[in-house]
Amino acid sequence: MAKALRRIGRRFPDYGWSWPTGGLDQLLKAALLPDDEAAARHAARWLDENEIDAVSFREHRLLAAISDRSGRKLAGHPAHPRLVGLQKMLWTKSRLAMREAEPALQAMVGAGCAVMLIKGASRIAVNASAQRGRVAHDIDILVRPQDMLAAFDVLTQRDWQIATGVSPQFLRTRLASLRSMNFFKGNFGDIDLHQQAYDGSQQSAEDDLAIWQRARFAEFNGVRLLVPSPADRMTLAIAHGGLDAHTHSDWLVDCTVAIQGGEVDWEVFADIVARRHLAVAAAVALSYLSLEIGIAVPPGELARTVASADRAGLSRWSSVLQAKPRTDFGGLVWLSRGFAKQLRLKRKKGRLQQPAATVWRGKPVLRRAKPAPAAFALSQALPSPNMAGEMMLDVTVRIVVPPVRRRIEMEINAGGLHVARLRSLVISRAGGEKVLHFRGRVSHGEAGRALMLEARPSRQFRSWDNEAEIAAYGALPFQLLSARFSPTR
Template structure:
């Protein structure tokens, strides 16, 4: 039987990345098997901290603690505030679920297999978990072949794309995107994935196997599937273990899966090896087993630690990324930032694109345009020349008044559901003022009765555009179409 080596708390051993201080105290209140010891941690944390001054990370754990102890904490002075916080978080989670349910049902009705991952999967298995598991966004995994119909469901039901690009543009890129974020109304928030893991953790064989291992569940009245217990643990570690504890309730999700008693530990070891999760898993599982007392088999933990120990220099990067950000010193901040950028370069590796990304870069013009004034608009149809269908060159000149901020200028040309091109420029100076931009590129005239339309796009979407600085920095900029000239491509 393999025996776990001693885990130290000095860098670069895995104990160095364990939660400490008040975060450790909160996690122990949520997770310690000894309820009296856990309640002592909760009461001590409440004595030493102000609920209204801590971050959303702590609020998520406080919801779990309130759900665990209920009225056993009623004697504490802040108990009413704790209950109010839990109810507020539960209400927001429930509203997010309510917004998502019709879309999930429509996806299922369209023939899409829908897998819920992360917090939503736990709620699908146990509806009562809503009280203690905050899920303000719903993470949905679909098979790559179902990405287009799932996207169409969200588009047709008024879900907004968070990045600001048009549905026409994004629909041409679906095969190359791992995930997309959508929102609707005040609470609707859906992350649509076609792959469960990011680009630094890919394994094509396991991408298929995760579906074969999935378990049937229900999300309200919608039939869905959720990952197996081993996959839920692996996914929690993959999504949370290297994120410096932006949120920490992924450790609660791991504990719930382990305590369910159905974990295929051999499978978990295989997924950890395939996905390159050994270091993050060594940090998480050693903390749960050795510091909290969760029943992780010693042989499993020993094998995970051995895998992590053999990662060489890559181990140092992962240990830095796993450490809670609240524990960072200046040098740790710099080192972790460098390590994270290296991982993000691998994480963002795009899938194969089925169509080229057509981008026209705007060039500033100094000459004043002749002709009468035209209105400033957010979209305008272009007058196409008469003739046969085919390719032509298009020269566009637009006038835009740029706010006094540094920002991107985003525009698109679309024709009905067909995306034609993105038009992009950059306002580097913060002086603002009027700019004349010239764009040139090739367009295909299809003569289908759907005109080419030039439209301004935001560089980022918000639920409500009620902040002047956000509007100035990210909002779509009205433009004046000065000229649109078509010419032969020859």
């Protein structure tokens, strides 16, 4: 006999404390309530009390779903034209993002990669009509670890930019330690490449294999790809949504769609929740959907999930804090959630680790450097060494720094190989000319190729047309003053 569901309270640390409230609750009810008339009333009330242009992307994503559902019922509302315009704009951007990603996805499949869509893209692949109300400006894909390099090469060879600003040569050396990385191309292309579907604190080696076994094929813009099973789509939505304090809230819509589809294997769902320690986040989500929205979550499954969460011990407090929408945070909650996040990050240690990247720290040269004939440039070939084996390399550069606090990022690469990362921190906002000295070890194999010193941005943008962003993050031209090889000691 199934265990009866206990009462869910609204006080911390019970799960109702983390339910959405206020305007977010209104929007979710407008998107999710089973009664169409009641949903439309919530939508109209929200539109009466809020300006569409004044809210964030989180609300816009839900408004797209509401427009798709209740657009005709809201036709007489003064905000209706703006609501329809917002939905069309978001739909257009999603379509353009999918179109930009299509050739890369097809190339990955052609290269022999198994590619699985996750998050919003998977819902659209299962039901193409969902794209009217489901925003997917970034395409999240999962590949097996053994396919990570091939997928990475497909993107970099097709001019997809790495969002962090590092070079492809550097990132290739770190692939084994990265769960995901973001790439973009043009005005709309945005792909998040994952080799693990879940956060580092939610890992399960057994389920990492099982998610592929449960996956099924679907068409996405004409490309045949894999999508997670309904149970996996739900747990993925809960796992990501329960960590980011409702930065986006349409993950609850994704859960509802999966439940209403009637294909969720609840035994599989319970197994994933247990293996990945998602019971508290699942209890928050399912109790809200069932008790506050009226979604038909099987009572026995809800009771089982809540009972499992109740046994989570002190980690329950941490998970409840992380699941609460950030718009509901007070000062004490902010501090408590920050502490909970640090505990979660600590649990990540020991996973996907590899030796730290080689970083040469720049030291200011206090004596006045002699003028050099070399022009300022973003890349400069270094002279070839006249010795073999391991050796030390001393590099001195002159850089004109903007009047902002920022990092100076440089790299030494040898063809397709990464040699070293050079970094210096500028604390003063005075700006002006700086002379920096870097010193590190290079090997015979690296020195046997032409070494290039390159300036790198500290982050990447689609277009560099903002002077403040260029000053704070752009690659800084440098003048090579000297590069000297010497034996190791």
